[in-house]
Amino acid sequence: MSELTACQRLDIIRHKGRPTAKDYIPLIFDDFFEMHGDRLFGDDGAVMGGIAYFKGIPVTVIAEVKGRDLAENQKCNFGMPHPEGYRKALRLARQAEKFHRPVICLVDTAGAFCGVEAEKRGQGEAIAKNIMEFMTLKTPVISIILGEGGSGGALALAVCDELAMLENAIYSVISPRGFASILWKDSTREREACDIMKITAEDLTRLGVCDHIISEADGGAHNDPHVHGGKLRAHAVLRRVHNRAELVLERQHRLLFVHKTKALGQIFGVLLAACTVEVKPVEVNLVRTPVAVRLAAVEQRYFALMRLSGHTVCADAERTAVDVDQQVLVNAVSLNPVIAVTDELTELRAVIQRAFRKFGRQ
Numbered sequence: 001m002s003e004l005t006a007c008q009r010l011d012i013i014r015h016k017g018r019p020t021a022k023d024y025i026p027l028i029f030d031d032f033f034e035m036h037g038d039r040l041f042g043d044d045g046a047v048m049g050g051i052a053y054f055k056g057i058p059v060t061v062i063a064e065v066k067g068r069d070l071a072e073n074q075k076c077n078f079g080m081p082h083p084e085g086y087r088k089a090l091r092l093a094r095q096a097e098k099f100h101r102p103v104i105c106l107v108d109t110a111g112a113f114c115g116v117e118a119e120k121r122g123q124g125e126a127i128a129k130n131i132m133e134f135m136t137l138k139t140p141v142i143s144i145i146l147g148e149g150g151s152g153g154a155l156a157l158a159v160c161d162e163l164a165m166l167e168n169a170i171y172s173v174i175s176p177r178g179f180a181s182i183l184w185k186d187s188t189r190e191r192e193a194c195d196i197m198k199i200t201a202e203d204l205t206r207l208g209v210c211d212h213i214i215s216e217a218d219g220g221a222h223n224d225p226h227v228h229g230g231k232l233r234a235h236a237v238l239r240r241v242h243n244r245a246e247l248v249l250e251r252q253h254r255l256l257f258v259h260k261t262k263a264l265g266q267i268f269g270v271l272l273a274a275c276t277v278e279v280k281p282v283e284v285n286l287v288r289t290p291v292a293v294r295l296a297a298v299e300q301r302y303f304a305l306m307r308l309s310g311h312t313v314c315a316d317a318e319r320t321a322v323d324v325d326q327q328v329l330v331n332a333v334s335l336n337p338v339i340a341v342t343d344e345l346t347e348l349r350a351v352i353q354r355a356f357r358k359f360g361r362q
Contacts, residue, residue: 006200007191009168010176012220013147019225021048021063021106021146027229028238029054029061037088041121044085045076046109049092051101054241060096062089062157063106066147079148080113083126086156090130097139102241105157108146110175112153127152134159142237144214145169151178164212164237165201168220171209172199212237 004012012018025032029052036043049062064081067073089105096103112123131152134141141160149158149171158171165171174182176194181187204210214235221228232238 004168005195006170006197006203007176007194009170009200010191010194012168012222013170015220015222016068017222018147019221019228020066020068021108022065023225024106024146024229024232025052025061025063027226028233029059032061035088035092038084038091040087041084044082044088046079046081046113047085047089049089054104054238057241058099058101059241060092060101060103061106062092062103064109064153064157066108077113079109080111081109081153081156082113082118083121083123086112086126086130089157090126090133093134093137093139093141097137100139103137103139103141104238104241105141105143105160106146107143107149107154107157109150109153110148111150111178112156124152127156130156131159140241142240144232144237145171148175150175162211162237162240163209164214164235165204165210166214166221167201167216169201170194170199171201171204172197 032050032052034048034050038044046065047062048065049060052059052061064079064085065076066079067076073079093103112118112127114123134157142162143158143160143164145154145158145163145165147166147169148154149165149169151172151174154171172179176197176199177187177190179197180189180193183193198204198207201210201213205213212235214232214237217224217228
């Protein structure tokens, strides 16, 4: 890897000759067929997507597109998607899930478009829904950051099983210019901000965000785009598409964790809400009070719940916990920061077990 600073890499990825998604797609995939529109408002030139073959395997490709000259940039809104672009991406991802096709996302945007019309059409909702839905897709998702990966505009297509970055790409919670504007009230300090934000591929690999770094030609991918496209096609992250069974299994494990965590949150929400509504709160300082007193307070609230509102509340909890095994329920106690203590957790686990056993018999 070259020893370039973050601001030098920023200059490389903003080079007007740098390959865009439109250049990479024909170099990586075969028989790409583009699909348009979100079926709600219209089509967005900043996001292109469709179906293609990758070495004989059908895949869905979703890409954020930048232009090289003024006309191209105007057509694709300088690579900044509108809400309909994200909704088109979600439509194609759901279609891929239905037909069991892996999803490959090519990310390259400074950020989502923040104009008035985009906000009127629900820009924030579109990004948030993409993030939520991509987390629960039943088909594998691989994302590759080609250049800029800016804020939620990039994250909406980067919730994935494998994340790869080109050597000179960046990925950040906010653009360096926006960072400088907020922190120092001076957007001209963009280059200084870039060097302290830890946004390069090497930084993010060390932080555990990026899984793979794809090397570029000396000076950047624009110096030899055809060779670089071949590197992308042959890279290990895309070769994993051939092992779909392994990718699907990993995705299923993640989905199981998400569903169990959600169910456990609902269970404890039902129990704790009933405690606070129907039982007078116990006057205990949970931060400084000895562990034994904390446990006594928690036990008092749970048994008061059993006496006062057991049938209704536990019926709700039991319905919520249909797919959650007893061991996961017991272990969830350690996730609660208020009652997460050391050796005394055993006693509290027993309290919750007795409560659920009692309601299970009734």
